[in-house]
Amino acid sequence: MKAMGVLELRLPYRLVKTRSLPALVLGLSLLPPLMAALWVFGPPPWRGEVWGLVGLTVLTHLLAFVATDRMARYPGREVWGLVAFNLLLFTLLLVAVLAMGRLYYSRLFLLSATLLAFLALLLYLRHLPPARLALVPGGMGDWLRQSLGRELHPLASLEEAEGVVADLHHLDPRALPLLAEASLRGIPILHAATVYEGYTGRVPLEPGLSEGLSALAERDLGLYPLFKRAFEVGLVVLFSPLIFLIGLGVALLVYLDLGRPVLFAQERVGLGGRPFLAYKFRTMRGAPREGAYAGEEEGRITPLGRFLRRYRLDELPQFWNILRGDMNLIGPRPEQRVLAEVYAREIPLYALRHAVRPGLTGWAQVQQGYAEGKEETLVKLSYDLYYIKHLSFWLDLRILFKTFWVLLTGFGAK
Incomplete structure (x- = not known):
């Protein structure tokens, strides 16, 4: 072995999945509700309604733990946020079930069980020995x-x-x-x-391009692509009243800032390389130039436009593109047709990113941000190919979660 120069590599187990720990996840789902029940209700035997509450809480924590474990298998540092997001989401669902079913509940028990579960899951993800x-x-x-x-x-x-x-x-x-x-x-x-x-979180392209082809040849998408479109359109329809109200407010601000029109359309490349018109709120003075990078247009961006770009509010009209079928909610960001044609000539595997419908948000956007030029586009492509290879419900949820962080911080905007 020493002659080979084999090296010791330590990585978080969740990223390489060399072992499965279902028993530990189940145990961590049981422990916080039981400890909280002992503190709030005393030692058993408990009344039937208490057993029912504890059982539903165990199920809630198990679902939250499984969701967090699956989402944490993709690289990222926001582990505590994932834990808080999933526990809050499933606990709110539990509260809704208890309220609609008029079942017994205890606020002190639910609060203490959730806090204990947060600590247990955070310790599970952060402090297990690495692989x-x-x-x-x-x-x-x-x-x-x-x-x-x-x-x-x-x-x-x-x-x-x-x-x-x-x-x-x-x-x-x-x-x-x-x-x-x-x-x-x-x-x-x-x-x-x-x-x-x-x-x-990237498909390796730097040593050569063969790994990119291998990555797509190895992908196993399962059944998720069959209902991905319905799931995303359902989300857009569900939040359409809020999107519409925010869009009206932005449209009014753009009208006061730049006058008419408040929207502009730009030709982008979609599924299978087919072009479509993507809609955005105006953020610049004058007409947009085809094939120009955002960095080259810095002088024409208004202060309001810079704010809209930072928090991605200029892209709200693309929800219409989602409903039309031009785009998905999640997928590789659609590139300008002029630039896509240039990149396709310079980067042999660039066209592979058109194997799926483009998205309003995507893995490259939440990991890298805006890309400009050939080198940054090659890095962006490596993220896009990773997404295409690992496309799954859990990866899409991870991207949605990270998108909220991007919207709050303005990460990667141009």
């Missing part, structure tokens, strides 16, 4: 090392590893005995590109 992996240098293994930004030390023994990470597409023959030993021991063998994806 200990053996990294075989070479190929994508070296790119993974660079993305970590820290020095790795030699691994003393394969017995200490929970998995072996190697570039299976460009494997050093000297690593074969090591992989054979790992297989005999029942230790998982992980492709370095897959681990890179789990850690960075």
Whole structure:
């Protein structure tokens, strides 16, 4: 092993999923309601209505824990926010069920159980020992090392590893005995590109473009794409009164700032490379230029326009594009047709991002922000291909959650 220079790699277990912990999740779902019940109601036996409340709370926490565990498998640092979001969401649903069913409840019990569950889930996600992996240098293994930004030390023994990470597409023959030993021991063998994806949230394109093609060839979307469109349109329709009222307010401000028209349409590239007109509120003086980057138009953006761009309010009219079928709520952001044609000539895999319907928000937007130029667009493409490969209900929920943070902070705006 030392001759191979195998290194010790430690990563959060949730990003590489070398082991499953359903028993721990179930235990953490049971413990907070039981502890809160002991404190509020005393030791059992309890009345039947108390058992009913405790049982529903256990189910609520189990759903919140499972949702958080699935959403946390995608890279990001906002773990505490995910925990709070899911516990609050499912607890509100529990309160609604109790109210509609006129069932017994205790505010003190629900509050204490939720606070204990928050602490338990936060400890679960942040303080479990990381997965200990053996990294075989070479190929994508070296790119993974660079993305970590820290020095790795030699691994003393394969017995200490929970998995072996190697570039299976460009494997050093000297690593074969090591992989054979790992297989005999029942230790998982992980492709370095897959681990890179789990850690960075990007499909690796820098060493070469073959991984991008491999990523899409390996994707397994399941049944989610069959109801994704209905789910997203339903969300838009549900919140349409609020969207309409905010849109009216923005339209009035734009009219007072820039006059008529308050909207402009720009040709963008959609599903399958087909062009469509995307609508936005005006934020600049004069007519928009085709193929121009936002940074080149800085001098024409009004103070109001800068505010609207920062908080993405200029994109509210694109909810109409969603209802028309031009866009999804979540997906790769549609690029200007002129720029998309340039990128397609310069970046061979660029057209792959048109394999899905573009979105109002997307993985690249919440991870990277606005991209300008070929190099930043290549990074954006790596995020888009990650989304296309890992498209799922849980990833879409993670993007929606991160979008709220982007809207609050103005992250990545131009």
